[in-house]
Amino acid sequence: MVREQAGQVLAANLRALRDRGGLSLSELARRSGIAKGTLSQLESGSGNPTIDTVFSLSNALGVPVSDLLTAPADSEVVLVRAADLDVLSSNAVDLRMVRRLTLGDTVVEVYDQRVRPGQTQYSAGHPGREHVLVTSGSLRVGPAHAPHELGPGDYVCFPARAAHTYETVGGPVESVLLLEYPDGVHASHGD
Known part of the structure; x- marks a missing residue:
């Protein structure tokens, strides 16, 4: 359903x-x-x-x-249940969009992100900035030419326009991903 x-x-x-x-x-x-x-x-x-x-x-x-x-919000109180979220998957990553926030002219998308061991997620780039906060495991993430290794509680932010990667170091990784879209990237419906 x-x-x-x-x-x-x-x-x-x-x-x-x-x-x-x-x-x-x-x-x-x-x-x-x-x-x-x-x-x-x-x-x-x-x-x-x-x-x-x-x-x-x-x-x-x-x-x-x-x-x-995202469907337009119809309430001031927003409750998101993990069981109600659809999962977008790739060879290495499972993403669940938790929330979209419109802050002035900036759109921020909040994702629950799981990275599977033994695979690398590669992105050719897209508008905006990525913010990653690792909650469990170790993750190598960031610009393809110079990724950073993060452990639980570590955070990194980088421009998403250039090629970037996500790769586990050891076992599976759980993290929070924020995608921040700049002015000029159109947002069709607000919060």
Whole structure:
């Protein structure tokens, strides 16, 4: 049930963002590098996106990831239950978006992030800054040319526009990831 609801939110947001930008499915496929058939499935709510797919769509549309994954809030009190969160996965990372915050002109997305041992998550880059706070395990993270090793309680912030990596040092890692989007990256709905 949770995945179905999340899929419907993504479907509605993707259609609205594509329509607002005046983009055809073919043009969005070209910009994002995602097959037109896959985009059609996502817009119908029947697709199963990966982390890479969602970030590619975010970059192609010029919006924060939360513009694709978040339904508008309808209450002043926000309670998020872990069991209600959809998981975006890649070869190395499981992300659960906990919250989107709009602070003035800045959008901050809060994620629960789990990194599996023996794999490396590589990102070619995207707008904004990444803030990482490790809560358990040891993580090598940051710019691909000079990552930092973090243990429990350690924090790093780096520009996300350049290539960067996430890799465990030993066993699994639990961390909090904040994505901070700069002015000029459009946010479609506020808190």
